[in-house]
Amino acid sequence: MMNCCLAQLQTFSVQQGVTMDTSLTKNFHIPPASLTTMPLLIMLVSVPLYDHISSLLAKKSSTRISSIGPLRRIGVGLLLASASMAVAAVVEVKRRNAVHEGTKLTVFWLGWQYVLLGVSDMFTLAGMLEFFYSEAPYSMRSLCTSLSWCSTSMGYFLSSVLVDIVNSVSSRFGSSEWLGGNDLNNNRLDLFYALLAVLNFINFFHYLFWARWY
Numbered sequence: 702m703m704n705c706c707l708a709q710l711q712t713f714s715v716q717q718g719v720t721m722d723t724s725l726t727k728n729f730h731i732p733p734a735s736l737t738t739m740p741l742l743i744m745l746v747s748v749p750l751y752d753h754i755s756s757l758l759a760k761k762s763s764t765r766i767s768s769i770g771p772l773r774r775i776g777v778g779l780l781l782a783s784a785s786m787a788v789a790a791v792v793e794v795k796r797r798n799a800v801h802e803g804t805k806l807t808v809f810w811l812g813w814q815y816v817l818l819g820v821s822d823m824f825t826l827a828g829m830l831e832f833f834y835s836e837a838p839y840s841m842r843s844l845c846t847s848l849s850w851c852s853t854s855m856g857y858f859l860s861s862v863l864v865d866i867v868n869s870v871s872s873r874f875g876s877s878e879w880l881g882g883n884d885l886n887n888n889r890l891d892l893f894y895a896l897l898a899v900l901n902f903i904n905f906f907h908y909l910f911w912a913r914w915y
Contacts, residue, residue, distance in 0.1 A: 702904040703782040703825055704856020705863065706818060706897055709789070711737045712860070713893075714811055716885055717796060722805040731808060736815065743819025748827065771832035772912045778825030779908055783901035785817035790894035800886050867893055 718733030725731055755769070792810050799806040826849060833845035868878040871889070879889040 702856070702859075702897075702901050703779055703821060704853045705860045706782050706786055706856075706901060707740070707822060707853075708857045708860035709786075709894070709897070710740060710815060710818060713880075713885075713890055714789075714814065716883075717793065717890070718808050718811060720800065720805070720885055721796060721808040721810070723808045733808070736808070736811060739812070739815040740819035740822060743816055744823045744826075747820055747823045751823065751827075771828040771835065772915065774824045774828030775832070776905065776908060776912065778821045778823070778828060779901065779905045781817050781821035781824065783898050783905060785814045785821060786894050786898035786901060788817060789814040790891045790898060793891040793894055797886060797891070863897075864893075867896065 715733050715736060718731075718736050721733075723731045723733060792813060795810065796806045829849045830846060833849070834842055837845045864880055868880055871877070871879040872881070877887075879893055881888065
């Protein structure tokens with residue numbers, strides 16, 4: 702489910718950027734497609750920053766910082782994924798209201814969801830790899846690492862399935878499809894983001910159930 706959220710950053714978030722004010726200066730505009738690099742940049746910054754802060758806390762604390770184990774890191778990442786989609790829904794409402802008022806919202810408003818999902822990916826992916834390498838047998842470590850990338854591909858596939866399901870249900874029980882057509886100003890992307898926030902929140906408790914067993 703978290704990777705399903707990451708898929709939105711390379712699809713609907715880019716479409717949002719096309720409809721927003723992308724000017725950085727008078728002569729330079731940010732290409733909306735380049736927004737997809739933000740989660741990678743955030744991960745590149747956040748991973749060494751997290752390790753540095755962890756090492757400082759470990760030196761000042763009598764207990765080892767490893768008490769914040771990989772399972773807890775994954776849990777934090779999943780919770781942040783839900784928060785990022787909630788923020789994305791609020792930003793989309795603000796963007797649509799600005800369009801209806803005849804103005805354009807600056808593209809930097811999308812930065813909030815990119816930051817939260819980038820940090821979420823850092824916690825979850827790093828936690829998964831740490832968990833596999835610390836708990837899995839030596840002969841299975843490479844296989845377990847590949848499972849993390851399989852979850853990424855399945856998340857992107859699930860995103861497409863969810864879009865189809867949402868359009869089918871919303872057209873049957875509502876006035877129109879939430880994500881029908883290419884005009885975001887007439888769609889209900891905010892409701893789709895809210896749905897993802899709820900699904901990820903449920904997924905967080907589903908994860909807690911199994912993590913507590915372990």
